[in-house]
Amino acid sequence: MKKSLLFILLCWHANSFAQTTAGLTISSNTGETVSRHIYGQFAEHLGRGIYDGFWVDKNLPVKKQGRIRLDVVNALRKIKVPNLRWPGGCFADEYHWRDGIGPSMQRPKMVNTNWGGVTEDNSFGTHEFLALCKLLDTEPYIAGNVGSGTVEEMAKWVEYLNSGSSSTVAKMRAQNGHPEPFKVSFWGVGNESWGCGGEMTPEFYAGQFRRYATYARDYPGTPLKKIASGANSFDYNWTEVCMKNIPLNMMWGLSLHYYTIPTGNWGKKGSATGFTEQEYFNTMVSCLKMEELVNKHSAIMDKYDPDKKVALVVDEWGIWTDPEPGTNPGFLYQQNSLRDALIAATTLNIFNNHCDRVKMAELAQTVNVLQALILTDKAKMLLTPTYHVFDMYKVHQDAKYLAVNLKSPDYDFNGKTIPAINVSASQDATGKIHISLVNVDMNKAVSISTQLKDLKWSAVTGEILTSANITDVNTFQQPSKLHINNFTGAKKDGDDLKVTIPAKSVVMLELK
Numbered sequence: 147m148k149k150s151l152l153f154i155l156l157c158w159h160a161n162s163f164a165q166t167t168a169g170l171t172i173s174s175n176t177g178e179t180v181s182r183h184i185y186g187q188f189a190e191h192l193g194r195g196i197y198d199g200f201w202v203d204k205n206l207p208v209k210k211q212g213r214i215r216l217d218v219v220n221a222l223r224k225i226k227v228p229n230l231r232w233p234g235g236c237f238a239d240e241y242h243w244r245d246g247i248g249p250s251m252q253r254p255k256m257v258n259t260n261w262g263g264v265t266e267d268n269s270f271g272t273h274e275f276l277a278l279c280k281l282l283d284t285e286p287y288i289a290g291n292v293g294s295g296t297v298e299e300m301a302k303w304v305e306y307l308n309s310g311s312s313s314t315v316a317k318m319r320a321q322n323g324h325p326e327p328f329k330v331s332f333w334g335v336g337n338e339s340w341g342c343g344g345e346m347t348p349e350f351y352a353g354q355f356r357r358y359a360t361y362a363r364d365y366p367g368t369p370l371k372k373i374a375s376g377a378n379s380f381d382y383n384w385t386e387v388c389m390k391n392i393p394l395n396m397m398w399g400l401s402l403h404y405y406t407i408p409t410g411n412w413g414k415k416g417s418a419t420g421f422t423e424q425e426y427f428n429t430m431v432s433c434l435k436m437e438e439l440v441n442k443h444s445a446i447m448d449k450y451d452p453d454k455k456v457a458l459v460v461d462e463w464g465i466w467t468d469p470e471p472g473t474n475p476g477f478l479y480q481q482n483s484l485r486d487a488l489i490a491a492t493t494l495n496i497f498n499n500h501c502d503r504v505k506m507a508e509l510a511q512t513v514n515v516l517q518a519l520i521l522t523d524k525a526k527m528l529l530t531p532t533y534h535v536f537d538m539y540k541v542h543q544d545a546k547y548l549a550v551n552l553k554s555p556d557y558d559f560n561g562k563t564i565p566a567i568n569v570s571a572s573q574d575a576t577g578k579i580h581i582s583l584v585n586v587d588m589n590k591a592v593s594i595s596t597q598l599k600d601l602k603w604s605a606v607t608g609e610i611l612t613s614a615n616i617t618d619v620n621t622f623q624q625p626s627k628l629h630i631n632n633f634t635g636a637k638k639d640g641d642d643l644k645v646t647i648p649a650k651s652v653v654m655l656e657l658k
């Protein structure tokens with residue numbers, strides 16, 4: 147008994163001090179920029195995302211503008227959300243925009259068949275969404291209805307939003323309180339058209355895209371950036387057929403959806419808060435598939451579009467777990483742990499490193515749904531670990547991309563391995579260099595020796611996000627258990643940068 151206790155203590159001691167090494171080179175002159183739009187968010191009419199998330203009861207005792215909750219708005223302004231995708235998701239292909247304009251009491255009600263069968267009262271419609279975007283200082287990205295809508299309905303929505311003419315539709319916008327065009331340029335032509343958006347074949351969808359996109363007109367001052375509904379995860383044929391059949395000058399972007407499912411089983415995805423190291427390891431394996439997906443979808447796009455005119459838009463990504471016990475399963479409400487933060491940081495590093503093709507992405511979803519940035523409970527709200535990653539990473543937005551070459555040690559578990567470290571780097575307009583490092587190894591710190599080629603710097607500071615346990619979460623009782631701390635594990639050593647990054651942590655370094 148005593149011997150085994152000693153053994154456990156020895157193992158614990160060895161693990162907490164275990165350390166491996168990595169080599170990193172960072173160089174400039176890639177000519178690429180990390181588009182701020184990689185840091186976009188997604189807000190669907192789903193569960194408590196819009197209703198009870200952004201748009202609350204008029205009697206809720208929080209500061210509001212109209213019914214928009216301002217504590218949520220202010221928290222999101224801090225992380226500089228560049229765009230917000232709306233109204234879906236699957237909801238988009240059943241949404242009829244005319245139901246969501248005009249006097250609120252007169253708006254028709256519908257059943258949200260995709261998400262819990264609840265009544266949608268349409269009190270949050272086009273004007274309310276655009277008022278929210280204005281408060282957030284973010285660009286709207288609207289997904290039009292291809293699945294159950296018509297070409298005429300989409301064309302008129304674009305006209306309603308963007309036309310400054312005296313057409314009946316444009317005048318209706320003025321009568322509803324907004325004489326000036328809204329100037330919405332990001333425009334999704336359907337969502338998941340291979341599934342909830344109409345169960346189409348890629349050939350059929352490509353044809354539909356051409357029809358819908360033709361009549362979604364550019365109005366003066368607002369050329370549309372049309373985004374085609376792209377592949378589900380590993381469906382490379384979808385990308386191939388779209389790239390082959392849609393003229394490049396008709397689409398600004400082609401989307402991709404990929405969710406990290408901890409168990410790999412959509413029927414039983416795994417708990418957001420109670421998981422073993424094996425399940426954590428599997429989750430990170432699944433998260434890292436994003437690298438393969440981006441590479442393979444990009445390679446197909448390169449064949450048809452070698453000049454990289456069409457963006458790969460990963461407009462739904464994140465971890466999808468079982469819903470929190472006791473909540474409506476149709477509402478997709480899940481907690482958010484340190485694991486989620488490592489997933490967010492790793493995925494954003496992947497996008498940054500592919501910024502030549504990935505020009506836009508949206509995390510699913512902003513408030514109270516899936517891998518949320520913010521959770522609310524009546525008047526309370528909390529910032530999740532994922533929020534803190536977006537806060538740390540905002541420095542990459544629109545910065546010059548720096549090329550990274552990393553030799554990472556392995557994180558090995560039960561005979562399988564993944565790279566322990568992932569990284570991306572950029573240089574902002576003032577010359578500051580930012581390096582975002584993630585150590586996904588649950589047990590070992592990693593010492594990284596970094597050479598920075600052609601880059602001048604003299605001092606380094608840093609921030610870190612970590613916690614004692616990979617399952618740690620922020621709760622309404624303890625909303626700041628996970629928060630950003632100062633990081634002191636980096637130093638200048640001659641011309642090199644030496645960093646020791648603790649196990650299961652995200653570090654952002656600033657060199658100037």
Ligand code: AHR
Pocket residue numbers: 190234235236237337338462510511516
């Ligand atoms: O984000 C939740 C759902 O996931 C979206 O509505 C749909 O597009 C995807 O399948």
